[in-house]
Amino acid sequence: MSFIVRTVARTADGREIVRPKVFDKAELSVGRSPSSDIHLADLAVVLNHAVIRQSGGTVEIAATAGLPFIVNGKQSEHERFSASAGADVRIGSHSLEFEPGEGEEKGSVVITVNRVGAISNASEEKEEARVFSLGHVLPGKRTMAWIGALLVLAVFLAWPLASIHTQPTDATRKVAFHADEMWTSGHLSQTHKSLENNCQACHVKAGESVRDTACVACHSKVHDHADPAKLIEAKGSPGIVGGIKQAVGGVFGIQPGRCVECHTEHQGKTAMPVTDERFCTNCHNGMSGRIQTTLKDATDFGAGHPQFEPTIRFAGAGGVPMFRRVSLDANPREDNGLKFPHDLHLSTTNGVAQMAKSLGKGEGYGAPLECANCHTRDATGNSFAAVKMEPACGACHSLAFDQVGGTVRTLRHGDPAQVVADIRAFYRAGAPRAAALMGMDRRRPGDFATASQRIDFAQTSAMHIGSADQAIRAVFSKGGACFDCHTVRQTGNPNTPFAVTPVALSKRYMTKGWFDHAAHDTESCVSCHAVKGSKSSADVNLPKLAKCQECHGGQDAHKEVPSACAMCHDYHRTGFAPLMVRSHRVRGKDVEHIEEKALKGAGTGA
Amino acid sequence: MATKSLRKATEGRERASEHEGFLRHQGYKWLKIALTIAAVALLIYAFNDVQPRPNGGSIYGYTTGTIGVGLILWLAWLGVRKRAITPGRWSLKSWTSAHVYLGLSLIVIASLHTGFDFGWNIHTLAYALMMLVIFSGIFGITAYAMLPQALSANRGETTQIQMLDNLRTLDRQLNEAAQPLDADGAAIVRMALEDDPFGGGLIARLSGRYPRCGTRAALDAVRAHHVREEGVADPYDHVEVLLERKKSSLSRIRKHLRLKALLEVWLYVHVPLTFALIAALFAHIVSVFYYW
Numbered sequence: 001m002s003f004i005v006r007t008v009a010r011t012a013d014g015r016e017i018v019r020p021k022v023f024d025k026a027e028l029s030v031g032r033s034p035s036s037d038i039h040l041a042d043l044a045v046v047l048n049h050a051v052i053r054q055s056g057g058t059v060e061i062a063a064t065a066g067l068p069f070i071v072n073g074k075q076s077e078h079e080r081f082s083a084s085a086g087a088d089v090r091i092g093s094h095s096l097e098f099e100p101g102e103g104e105e106k107g108s109v110v111i112t113v114n115r116v117g118a119i120s121n122a123s124e125e126k127e128e129a130r131v132f133s134l135g136h137v138l139p140g141k142r143t144m145a146w147i148g149a150l151l152v153l154a155v156f157l158a159w160p161l162a163s164i165h166t167q168p169t170d171a172t173r174k175v176a177f178h179a180d181e182m183w184t185s186g187h188l189s190q191t192h193k194s195l196e197n198n199c200q201a202c203h204v205k206a207g208e209s210v211r212d213t214a215c216v217a218c219h220s221k222v223h224d225h226a227d228p229a230k231l232i233e234a235k236g237s238p239g240i241v242g243g244i245k246q247a248v249g250g251v252f253g254i255q256p257g258r259c260v261e262c263h264t265e266h267q268g269k270t271a272m273p274v275t276d277e278r279f280c281t282n283c284h285n286g287m288s289g290r291i292q293t294t295l296k297d298a299t300d301f302g303a304g305h306p307q308f309e310p311t312i313r314f315a316g317a318g319g320v321p322m323f324r325r326v327s328l329d330a331n332p333r334e335d336n337g338l339k340f341p342h343d344l345h346l347s348t349t350n351g352v353a354q355m356a357k358s359l360g361k362g363e364g365y366g367a368p369l370e371c372a373n374c375h376t377r378d379a380t381g382n383s384f385a386a387v388k389m390e391p392a393c394g395a396c397h398s399l400a401f402d403q404v405g406g407t408v409r410t411l412r413h414g415d416p417a418q419v420v421a422d423i424r425a426f427y428r429a430g431a432p433r434a435a436a437l438m439g440m441d442r443r444r445p446g447d448f449a450t451a452s453q454r455i456d457f458a459q460t461s462a463m464h465i466g467s468a469d470q471a472i473r474a475v476f477s478k479g480g481a482c483f484d485c486h487t488v489r490q491t492g493n494p495n496t497p498f499a500v501t502p503v504a505l506s507k508r509y510m511t512k513g514w515f516d517h518a519a520h521d522t523e524s525c526v527s528c529h530a531v532k533g534s535k536s537s538a539d540v541n542l543p544k545l546a547k548c549q550e551c552h553g554g555q556d557a558h559k560e561v562p563s564a565c566a567m568c569h570d571y572h573r574t575g576f577a578p579l580m581v582r583s584h585r586v587r588g589k590d591v592e593h594i595e596e597k598a599l600k601g602a603g604t605g606a
Numbered sequence: 607m608a609t610k611s612l613r614k615a616t617e618g619r620e621r622a623s624e625h626e627g628f629l630r631h632q633g634y635k636w637l638k639i640a641l642t643i644a645a646v647a648l649l650i651y652a653f654n655d656v657q658p659r660p661n662g663g664s665i666y667g668y669t670t671g672t673i674g675v676g677l678i679l680w681l682a683w684l685g686v687r688k689r690a691i692t693p694g695r696w697s698l699k700s701w702t703s704a705h706v707y708l709g710l711s712l713i714v715i716a717s718l719h720t721g722f723d724f725g726w727n728i729h730t731l732a733y734a735l736m737m738l739v740i741f742s743g744i745f746g747i748t749a750y751a752m753l754p755q756a757l758s759a760n761r762g763e764t765t766q767i768q769m770l771d772n773l774r775t776l777d778r779q780l781n782e783a784a785q786p787l788d789a790d791g792a793a794i795v796r797m798a799l800e801d802d803p804f805g806g807g808l809i810a811r812l813s814g815r816y817p818r819c820g821t822r823a824a825l826d827a828v829r830a831h832h833v834r835e836e837g838v839a840d841p842y843d844h845v846e847v848l849l850e851r852k853k854s855s856l857s858r859i860r861k862h863l864r865l866k867a868l869l870e871v872w873l874y875v876h877v878p879l880t881f882a883l884i885a886a887l888f889a890h891i892v893s894v895f896y897y898w
Contacts, residue, residue, distance in 0.1 A: 032785060032792070043784050043792040043799065065789070120777035120799035122770065131804040132766045132863065134870040137811055141877040148882030156728045157889040182728050183893035185661070199897055209898035245665060252898075264658050276657045 003028055003054070004105055005038055008114040022108075028052045030091060031064075038113060044092030054109055059083050059098060083109050093117030156182055169200045188265055189272035202265075209252065215259045223572045231257060234283040236290050262571070277555040280565040300554035301563050307545050310509030321504060328545070333538040337503040339485050340537035345369050355396055363395055371525040381518040386505060389413050399481060402426060411481070417496045419482070420472055427468035472497065509542055513568040629747070631703035640707035644714035651718045660721035662729070662894070670719035674712060675887055678736065681709050682880050709743055712736065728893055732886040739879045746872035757865040760858060769859050773803060776852045783844045791842070794831065798824035798849055803859055812871060814864035821856055825849040 003023040008016055028037040033047040040049070046065045053060040063069065063077040070090040071079040081087045081098070089096040095116045101108035118124040130136055138144075163179035180199050188196050195201045202214045216222070225231065238246055238256075246256055262275045277300065285299045296306035309325040314335045316322035326332035345352050346369060353368035360366050365373065374392040378385045389397075390413065401423070402409040412418040474480050476488045476498035487501040526532055528543040552567075553559030647670065656664040662671055684705045691698045716736055724730045764772070777799055784795035801820030810816050828846050 034785075041781070041785055043781060043787075043796050046789045046792070067789075119781040120774070121802045121805075122773040122799075123777050126770060126804070128766055128770065132866060134808075134811060134867045134874060136804055137806070137808050138874055141874055144874065144878035145881035148878045149885035152731075152882050152885040153889060156731065156886060157892060160893065180893075180897070182726075183897055184725065184727050185663075185729060185894075186723060186725055203897040206896050207898060241665065267658055278657065 002108045003037075003052070004101060004108050004110045006110065006112045007038075008112060010115075018112075026054050028111075029064075030096075038096070038111070040092060040094045040113070042092040042094055042115070045094070049091055052111070054083065057083050059087070059109055061089060090116070093119070164200065164206075169198065173198060184266065186266035187269045189267065189270060191272050192265065193269070209254050210258070210260050212259050215263075225571050228257065230291060231283065234287050234291050234293075236283075236286075274564055275566045275571070277564040277566075280569070280571075298565075300557075301565070301567075302549060302553035302557045302559060305545060308510065308542065310540060310542055311506070311511055312509075312540060313504055313506060319501075328540070328542060332540050333536075334506070334540050336505055336537060337487055337501040338505070338537045339487070342531040342534040342537075342539070342541070344535075346371075346532050352396075359395060365395070371531075375525075377517070382514075382516045383508070384517070386507065393485070397481070397485065411475070416476075416482070416498055416500050419475065420496050420498075423471050423475065424468045427471065509540070514570065515568065626699075628699050628702040628706065629751070631699055636700075636704045636707035639704075640711035643708075644711045647711075647714050647718055656721070659723070660718075661723055662719050662721060664721075667719055667721065670715050674716045674719050675891070677708060677712055677715065678883065678887065681705055681712070682884060685877070685880075706743070706747060709740060713740055728886065728889050732883060732890045735879055735883040735886050739876055739883055742872045742875035742879065746876060749869050749872060753865050753869050757862065757869070760861050760865065766862070769855070769862065770803075772855050773852065773859065776848055776855060780845065780848045780852065783841060783848055786841045787845070791831070791845075794824050794827045795845060795849075797821075797827070798852060801856075803856055804863070808867075808871075811863055811867040814860055816860060819856070821849060821853050825853055 006020045030038040030050045031048040032045045060080045084100045086099045095114045097112040099110045160180040262279045307327045307329045312326045312332045348368040356365040399411040400408045529541045531541045551560045552563040555564035797820040
C-alpha cells in the first residue's frame with residue numbers, strides 16, 4: 001500500500017534528473033500548493049487539484065476543486081483503474097504515468113511525474129528564422145506563385161481554349177458569354193455587335209489572321225475597287241518598312257489588300273471608324289506616274305485635290321447629246337435645252353419679284369422668288385427632285401389659251417404636235433375670240449393664275465391673230481409661249497412644223513463623289529451656288545473646290561470640318577452613298593462642329 | 607542593399623563606409639541606361655503615327671511587346687541569379703541595379719505597348735499584374751532604403767534569439783511568481799503566458815497592433831484585481847512588475863516584427879505575382895496569335 005513518486009526534472013542542457021519519493025499511505029494529494037504530496041508548479045493546476053487513492057488493486061483519482069483532468073486521453077473528474085494496468089493521467093501541463101512497481105517495488109504504484117508542456121507559449125520550441133519572418137503568417141511564396149500562375153492559366157488559357165473547341169459556331173451557338181471573349185482586344189463596332197460573343201465568325205482558324213473570306217461570308221455584294229492586279233501596280237513600291245511588313249506577313253500567309261487593312265475592328269462600341277485617308281492616298285498620291293489613268297492625283301482634300309470635274313451635257317455633232325467631265329476651272333457651259341436666267345428670277349425688285357408678290361401666299365409665293373419655290377428636296381433629303389414645269393413654272397408661265405364656261409383650256413406641255421392640233425381645233429371652231437398665245441411680255445403675267453382674272457381673259461388679250469397657222473407660228477417663235485423657255489427648230493413638216501429640243505437637266509453632276517445637301521442645311525443655297533449673277537441656264541453653277549475648302553480640309557486639317565476621302569468618295573462603288581453621307585456621321589468631333597454651327601444659326605448656340 | 611553610402615570621410619574612430627548600394631551602383635549607370643531607353647521609346651511613340659490608333663499590333667507595338675516580354679523574363683531570372691553571388695562586372699550587385707532600373711523602364715515600354723487601350727480582358731490583366739509587380743518592387747526598394755535603420759535602432763544590440771530568451775526568462779519568472787496565487791490569479795497570469803508573441807495575422811504584423819494581446823489583458827486584470835494592502839508583501843506586486851516588463855519586451859519584439867514584415871511583405875506580392883504575370887503573358891501571347 002504505497003506510492004513511489006518519481007519527479008522528472010530537466011537541466012538546461014536537456015539532461016533528466018529523476019527524484020523518487022516514497023509515500024506509505026493510501027491517499028496522495030495533487031496540486032500547486034507546496035504542501036501537496038505531488039506538487040505541480042503549474043498555473044493550470046489549482047492549489048488542491050485532485051487526490052489519488054489506492055485500495056486493493058485499484059487506483060482511484062478524483063478532482064477536489066471540480067477541475068477535470070485527463071485519463072488515458074479521456075477528460076474526467078473521477079476515474080478508477082486497475083493498478084496493474086496503469087494509466088496515463090494529464091493534469092495541466094504535467095503527465096502522471098501510473099505503473100505497477102516491479103522487483104523491490106512490487107506492490108507499490110509508481111507515479112512518474114513529468115512536465116510535458118512548456119511553461120509559456122514563448123517557451124515552446126520556436127524556429128527562429130521562421131517565427132520572426134513574415135513566412136510565419138503567410139503561405140509560402142512558392143505556393144502562392146504556383147497557385148497564381150495555375151489559376152491564370154486555367155481561367156485565361158485553358159477555359160477559352162476549351163470553349164473554342166466545344167462550343168458550336170453555327171446558329172445553335174448560344175448568345176451568351178463564351179470564355180474566349182476574355183481574349184478580345186476591345187469591343188466590336190456597333191455594326192458587328194451581334195458577333196461580340198462569336199469570335200470564330202471572323203477568326204476562323206487558329207493562328208490564321210482574319211481573311212477576306214470571313215467578311216465576304218456576309219458582305220456578299222461588295223464591289224471591288226478595281227482590278228486587283230492594277231491596284232497593286234497603282235500602289236507602287238511599299239518602301240522598306242512596308243516591304244518588311246509585307247514579307248513578314250507573307251510568311252504567315254497574310255496578303256496585302258485585305259478588308260481589315262482599311263476596316264479596323266475592336267476599336268470600341270462606336271460606329272465603325274471611317275477609313276483613314278492614307279488608305280486612299282497610298283495609291284492616289286502620284287498614281288498617274290505609276291499607271292495609265294485619266295484620274296488626277298490626290299493627296300488630301302485641303303492640300304492636294306484636283307478641281308471638281310462635273311459631268312457636263314453638251315450637244316455633239318448633229319445635236320446628239322454627249323457627256324464629258326470638264327473641270328470647273330474651264331468654266332464649262334452646259335447644253336440642257338432650257339432657257340432660264342437665274343438672275344432674272346431671283347431678283348428682288350424686277351417684274352418677276354413683283355409678280356411673285358402679287359400671286360400671294362395662297363399660291364405659295366407672296367415674296368420675291370427664292371430657290372425653294374422651284375427646287376425641292378427629294379425623298380432622301382440629300383439631293384433635289386427634278387424641277388417640273390407645271391408646279392415650278394406654270395404658276396406664272398401659263399399655257400392657257402381659251403376659256404369655255406369656267407374652264408380654262410391649256411396647251412399641253414411637252415407635246416408640240418398636240419399643241420399644234422389644239423390650236424388648229426380652236427380656229428376650226430370659228431375662233432370668235434382671240435387666243436392668248438403670245439409670250440409673257442405680250443400680256444400681263446399672271447392672267448390665268450387667279451380665278452378672277454381668268455374670267456377677263458378675252459378682254460385682256462390684246463393680240464388678234466387671223467389664222468391658225470399664224471397663231472402656231474407665233475407660239476413657237478420669239479415672243480411666243482414655247483420659245484420663251486425652249487429651243488425651237490423648224491421641222492419642215494406641215495403637220496407639226498416645229499419641234500422643241502428636249503430639256504435634260506442634270507440629276508447628278510458629280511458621279512465620282514457624293515454631296516449631301518442635308519448635311520449643309522446650315523448654309524444658304526447662294527453661299528455655295530453663285531446663281532444670282534447667272535444669266536443663262538448654260539452656266540454650271542457648282543461651287544468650285546476652293547469654296548468647299550473654306551470649311552473642309554484634309555482629315556487632319558485644322559479646319560471646321562476635317563474631311564477624309566471617305567466623306568465624299570465610296571471605295572467599293574456600291575451605288576450607295578458613302579457611309580458618312582448615308583448616316584450623316586463624320587469623324588468624331590466634326591458632328592459637334594456641325595451641330596454647333598446649326599445651333600448658332602438658329603440663334604441658340606453659345 | 608540600398609544603403610546610403612559614401613558618407614563623409616572617416617572621423618575619429620568612426621570609419622566611413624566604402625559600401626556602394628545597388629541603387630547608386632557604378633554612378634547610376636543603369637538609371638541612365640533605363641532613362642535613355644524610356645526616352646527613346648517615348649520619342650518613337652510620339653512620332654509614330656499608327657492608325658486608327660496606337661495598339662500592340664502595330665510594328666512598334668510588336669517591338670515594344672517583344673522587348674517587354676524579354677525584359678520581364680530576364681528580370682524574373684534574378685530569382686535564379688541571386689542565388690549565385692559573384693563579384694565583378696557581371697556581379698550580382700550590378701545585376702540587381704539593372705533589375706531595378708530596367709524594371710522601372712518597363713513601365714514606359716509596356717504602357718506604350720498597350721497604346722493605352724485597356725479593357726476587361728487578358729491583355730489588360732497581364733498589364734495590371736506587371737504594374738502590381740513593379741509597384742511592389744518600388745515599395746520594396748523604399749522599404750530597403752528606409753527601414754533597416756529603424757530596425758537596427760529598435761533592436762539595439764540584441765539578437766532575435768536574445769529577444770526571445772528575454773521573453774522566456776520573464777515567462778519563467780512569471781510562472782514562479784504566480785505559484786502562490788489562487789485559481790483566478792493563475793488564470794490571469796496564464797493569459798500572459800499563453801500569449802503567442804508571434805501570433806496575430808498579416809494585418810497585426812504589418813500594423814503592429816495586437817488588440818487581443820494576453821499580456822496587456824493580464825496586466826489590466828491584475829491592476830483591477832484587488833486592492834493590495836500597504837506594506838504587506840503581495841505576490842501580485844511581483845506579478846505586475848513582471849507583466850509590465852513582459853509588455854515592454856513584447857512591444858519591442860512586435861515593433862521588430864512589424865519592421866521585418868514591412869521589409870518582407872513586398873516580396874510576397876512581387877514574387878507570386880511575377881509568376882502569375884508570366885502565366886498571363888503566356889496566355890496573352892497565345893490568345894493574340896490564336897485570334898490573329
